[in-house]
Amino acid sequence: MLRYLGSRLLSLCLSLAVASLVIFAAIEVVPGDPASFMLGLNAEPDTVAALRQELGLEGGYVERYLAWTGGMLHGDFGTSYTYRVPVSELIIxxxxxxxxxxxxxxxxxxxxxxxxxxxxxxxxxxxxxxxxxxxxxxxxxxxxxxxxxxxxxxxxxxxxxxxxxxxxxxxxxxxxxxxxxxxxxxxxxxxxxxxxxxxxxxxxxxxxxxxxxxxxxxxxxxxxxxxxxxxxxxxxxxxxxxxxxxxxxxxxxxxxxxxxxxxxxxxxxxxxxxxxxxxxxxxxxxxxxxxxxxxxxxxxxxxxxxxxxxxxxxx
Missing domain, CATH: 1.10.3720.10 (MetI-like)
Known part of the structure; x- marks a missing residue:
């Protein structure tokens, strides 16, 4: 029974790891920039850059993925672009x-x-x-x-x-x-x-x-x-x-x-x-x-x- 339970737990962890990779990759390939969308078409480039910095959109894919998954392990899902509140509060x-x-x-x-x-x-x-x-x-x-x-x-x-x-x-x-x-x-x-x-x-x-x-x-x-x-x-x-x-x-x-x-x-x-x-x-x-x-x-x-x-x- 313990071996069966261990194999199921290992399968659960692997499934979560693969799912997080797929979800992150699917979101990243969506065309368009969230910061530009929020500020509108007439936004200044420096304003868009500042908002991207604030929202954590800078950096490479690996860095952002690790920051996202690491935050989730600690209950930190980031801040909503629209509601300007922690995502964890919205989810709860x-x-x-x-x-x-x-x-x-x-x-x-x-x-x-x-x-x-x-x-x-x-x-x-x-x-x-x-x-x-x-x-x-x-x-x-x-x-x-x-x-x-x-x-x-x-x-x-x-x-x-x-x-x-x-x-x-x-x-x-x-x-x-x-x-x-x-x-x-x-x-x-x-x-x-x-x-x-x-x-x-x-x-x-x-x-x-x-x-x-x-x-x-x-x-x-x-x-x-x-x-x-x-x-x-x-x-x-x-x-x-x-x-x-x-x-x-x-x-x-x-x-x-x-x-x-x-x-x-x-x-x-x-x-x-x-x-x-x-x-x-x-x-x-x-x-x-x-x-x-x-x-x-x-x-x-x-x-x-x-x-x-x-x-x-x-x-």
Missing amino acids: ARLWVSLPLTIFALIISTAIAIPAGVWAASRRGRPADILVMGTTQLGMAVPNFWFAMILVLIFAINLGWFAAGGFPGWEAGFFTALKSLVLPALSLALFQASILARVMRSSLLETLDQDYVRTARAKGLSRRLAIRNHAMRNAMIPVMTIVGLQFSNLIAGAIIIENVFFLPGLGRLVFQAITQRDLIVVESVVMILVFAVILVNFLVDLSYAVIDPRLRRRR
């Missing part, structure tokens, strides 16, 4: 919106998908199975931003149960703030729940065809107990892989959803920073999002060892 303020939204959407999609997939697999070929598969096909075909507008039209405008957008802040009360995230989380969860339900069904059907499950059934165990006691644990391994991948999809989808619902999250911050060419904010936020995705995949790898005891004994 917006993270308290994006992270709960992503976790909420992941909980909703998992809570819907796993029971639906198990229900469809236990009734293979019956009307219930056809209904679940048809619904998931529809859920995969509907864009999340279109579904978000439908939810706003029904539950915000017509019924008045939820607000059409905005975020009151956690200081307004936990349930008040959580209520404002219900529609965005549902918009994000629909597509992911459809995929996860189909994966759950396919994985469980494959497990139910294994010899040990048929042997348990032949000994008189009911289908429900055979699924719960024997099939579910092995069927959950590919499902956990998809759950880890869905976290990154939810983060990417949140960029659109946060703009639809006017949520002050990381996705909206990245969108605004791109339009304003605030490159230090873009690369720092993207690095934080990449770290979150890699960390979740690391936790998913550890969950394999919990679900499958064979990984704990593997050398």
